[in-house]
Amino acid sequence: MEVKLPLYAEAGIAEYWIADLQNQKIIIHTDPEGETYLNVDTYQKGEHIVSHILPNSLAVVDLLGLDFRS
Numbered sequence: 001m002e003v004k005l006p007l008y009a010e011a012g013i014a015e016y017w018i019a020d021l022q023n024q025k026i027i028i029h030t031d032p033e034g035e036t037y038l039n040v041d042t043y044q045k046g047e048h049i050v051s052h053i054l055p056n057s058l059a060v061v062d063l064l065g066l067d068f069r070s
Contacts (some may be wrong), residue, residue, distance in 0.1 A: 006035035014053050019064060026060055 006057040008016050009032035023063060025044045029037035030052060043049045045064075048057040 005029065005037070009033070009034050009037050015051060022065065024060075024064060026063060 007015055007027075011022070012032055014030065014032065016032075018027040018029075020027060025042055026049060028041050028049065029039070030041070031038040033039070043060050045060055047060050049063070051055050051058065
């Protein structure tokens with residue numbers, strides 16, 4: 001992350017997603033400016049991600065392949 005994130009931000013990549021499998025969450029950086037992103041949102045099991053660039057919301061459990069009951 002320390003290498004890719006500033007490169008992606010500087011290139012103007014709108015969203016930078018991190019799948020934190022150990023902690024069962026998705027971290028999304030948005031609004032690139034210079035070598036950083038201005039906003040960081042964290043989504044956990046039971047939540048839905050609303051992307052600025054994707055047309056539909058996504059369930060965190062579907063992305064991480066988690067069994068929601070656990």
